[in-house]
Amino acid sequence: MLCRSIACQGFENISKLLQGAEMAEIRLEKTQLSLPEVERLFRSHPNLIATCRPDGMSPAQQTELLKLAIDNGAKWVDIEIEAGDAYTKELVTHAKSKGCLVIVSYHNYKETPEIELLDELVIGAIEKGADLVKIATQVNQLSDNTRLMALYNQPFPILVIGMGNIGKITRVAALRLGAPFTFVSGEIGNETAPGQIQETIMKEILDNL
Numbered sequence: 001m002l003c004r005s006i007a008c009q010g011f012e013n014i015s016k017l018l019q020g021a022e023m024a025e026i027r028l029e030k031t032q033l034s035l036p037e038v039e040r041l042f043r044s045h046p047n048l049i050a051t052c053r054p055d056g057m058s059p060a061q062q063t064e065l066l067k068l069a070i071d072n073g074a075k076w077v078d079i080e081i082e083a084g085d086a087y088t089k090e091l092v093t094h095a096k097s098k099g100c101l102v103i104v105s106y107h108n109y110k111e112t113p114e115i116e117l118l119d120e121l122v123i124g125a126i127e128k129g130a131d132l133v134k135i136a137t138q139v140n141q142l143s144d145n146t147r148l149m150a151l152y153n154q155p156f157p158i159l160v161i162g163m164g165n166i167g168k169i170t171r172v173a174a175l176r177l178g179a180p181f182t183f184v185s186g187e188i189g190n191e192t193a194p195g196q197i198q199e200t201i202m203k204e205i206l207d208n209l
Contacts, residue, residue, distance in 0.1 A: 001181040002199055003049065005192040011037045017186045018045055025049040025078070025183065027192060028065045029057055035068060042072040049103065050074040059087045066091055070100045078103040078134070081125050092129035104130035109163065109194075112137040112144035118151060122158065132157045132180065136193065139167030152177040163194045171197055172205055 007027035050069035104125035139162035162170035
């Protein structure tokens with residue numbers, strides 16, 4: 001499944017980008033939506049990920065937005081692995097009580113760590129209550145891709161993303177290696193991470209494999 005990652009501002013703009021999407025991630029910290037608009041948005045689509053990175057927001061503000069999304073039908077909620085224990089426990093408990101699946105995510109925009117640390121991160125995410133572990137790291141050389149894709153050997157739902165041009169292969173290979181979805185952009189120029197592939201292009205690549 002392809003998941004559109006949406007980080008634009010305005011309810012109408014977001015709604016347009018949601019049209020035809022089988023799944024989408026809403027980057028709430030970027031949207032400038034009012035609380036009623038968050039409610040409407042998450043009621044409007046059955047397969048949305050609620051994501052709210054710190055980006056100048058307090059944990060209380062993040063919690064409010066994410067709980068509101070969960071209460072109004074978010075299928076997934078994404079929580080950063082480095083988030084505080086109290087914040088994580090509160091959101092995981094709330095999500096589980098509402099039948100919302102939990103993604104615990106790790107992002108490294110500089111490099112891909114060694115396999116020992118990657119394995120520790122996966123274990124740590126599971127211990128925090130993840131239903132899916134997301135590992136997204138900057139790929140600076142081909143061997144980084146090898147380490148990332150080796151994580152699929154673990155008996156737990158994982159999505160790995162190699163950011164940057166060299167890491168694009170991980171985005172294409174994800175569905176073949178067992179990830180439940182892979183992120184794409186709805187339009188060229190609306191990418192939310194380095195190396196993200198536009199949806200139509202990704203479909204063409206996958207059809208040709």
